[in-house]
Amino acid sequence: MSKSIMIQGTMSNAGKSLLVAGLCRIFAQDGYSVAPFKSQNMALNSYITKDGLEMGRAQVIQAQAAGIEPSVCMNPILLKPTNDTGSQVIVNGEVIGNMAARDYFTYKKELIPVIKEAYKKLEETAEIIVMEGAGSPAEINLKENDIVNMGLAKLVDAPVLLVGDIDRGGVFAQLLGTMMLLEEDEKARVKGLIINKFRGDKSILDPGIEMLEEKGGRPVVGVIPYMNIAIEDEDSLSTRFDKRDTCPIDIAVIRFPRISNFTDFDIFEQFSGVSLRYVKSAKELGGPDMIILPGSKNTMGDLCWMRQNGLEAAVKKRVGDSVIFGICGGYQMLGEKITDPFSVEEGGSMRGLELLAIETELKREKTRTQVVGKFQEVKGVLSTLSGREIAGYEIHMGVSKGNERNSLSLLADKESGGYKVDGVYKENVYGSYVHGVFDHGEIAFAVIKALAEKKGIAYDESDGIRDYAAFKERQYDKLADELRKSLDMDYIYRLLEQA
Incomplete structure (x- = not known):
């Protein structure tokens, strides 16, 4: 015993x-x-x-x-x-x-x-x-x-x-x-x-x-x-939500009322010269180098919240100036439409931010799986991710379909033994279902370096984490x-x- x-x-x-x-x-x-x-x-x-x-x-x-x-x-x-x-x-x-x-x-x-x-x-x-x-x-x-x-x-x-x-x-x-x-x-x-x-x-x-x-x-x-x-601090009272200072490389995460898996972005807090802020209003958003739409337990409800408080319009105004990256529910929001025929969340359908060519249908069954794979040939600011290995896990209630020619990555498909596409991108807007994507290998470092290059500033390679698992x-x-x-x-x- x-x-x-x-x-x-x-x-x-x-x-x-x-x-x-x-x-x-x-x-x-x-x-x-x-x-x-x-x-x-x-x-x-x-x-x-x-x-x-x-x-x-x-x-x-x-x-x-x-x-x-x-x-x-x-x-x-x-x-x-x-x-x-x-x-x-x-x-x-x-x-x-x-x-x-x-x-x-x-x-x-x-x-x-x-x-x-x-x-x-x-x-x-x-x-x-x-x-x-x-x-x-x-x-x-x-x-x-x-x-x-x-x-x-x-x-x-x-x-x-x-x-x-x-x-x-x-x-x-x-x-x-x-x-x-x-x-x-x-x-x-x-x-x-x-x-x-x-x-x-x-x-x-x-x-x-x-x-x-x-x-x-x-x-x-x-x-x-x-x-x-x-x-990692999973508690919703986490003091990280109160951070407001900005650094040369500024990353803003939209703080949805039902934000989930915000630990996906903890790794960015370990880079010097990088600020990770959680924002709840258009005024707080400012002009970050990267905007992240995180996971959500109520994607349609949180999208409606963004629409009502002006964050949707503020994010769309940043297209071309900021890199925009959606994870899971945030990825679904970036698409053209979300439908909920089984009333998993709000029921009915809702227009998305229309920044990515996908449509999402919420399903009764939840997708739950660990994943491995590789980024495909990616264009835009984050082209440096092309060919890099990817690892993490999927946990979502919806299925998104769109233009596979602009898919973000190929993941091993445990059911078929082959591969399946994940995510899409368009110019500097990217979306993926993979939680923990930034934790693997040198992906976070590659993102920070790409943001620095876009801004025209040098980033000291000795300041970045190359092995997050060893760091933890x-x-x-x-x-x-x-x-x-x-x-x-x-x-x-x-x-x-x-x-």
């Missing part, structure tokens, strides 16, 4: 995902087989496994930190919000339908066997399972039939470490207030407190820690500094090093021994 430990937080974005990733790395470095686990994840950033199943990206990052292949067992339930009151429900990597929040609240207890089976499968190979909660265990309105915080901890009999975010203020009230709202058996399960994202001289915090331990009745097992580590491995090691300095790992190992 595996040993388990659980990280819960006082709120969303307290740093749970990063702590789980760091602990997975530490345990793996210490010679243990380790796996992450989050029974239920609500996120629009998802990933497709080798066997074509969908899971949250946070557990993918944690699996990579642990040095293992991501498996849907690590995240058996994924909720992808479609609007303010409902979500697409994905169980064991496959869509079972859309549910209103109230309906899912009633239904979720039926998923306990699914959670137990997924956990059991992880136990077959992992000596240690590091679990992540969601939001806060003190959400009184959600505690009934809880399957992701204390309910899960009880289900697998795991000790809990509770983490609070001092960067947003009120960390002592966060931690003590959360403990106060827990039931007695839940309080007993909490074995330690963690203060996260601390800036400054820790000695100034010592009197507060003494008071916290006295009133909370639990040891503070770590004060973790605010870390400058480049590891270094970041996981850096995270582990910082956590070893800040956490009482001897105490954490004792908790595991007692579990």
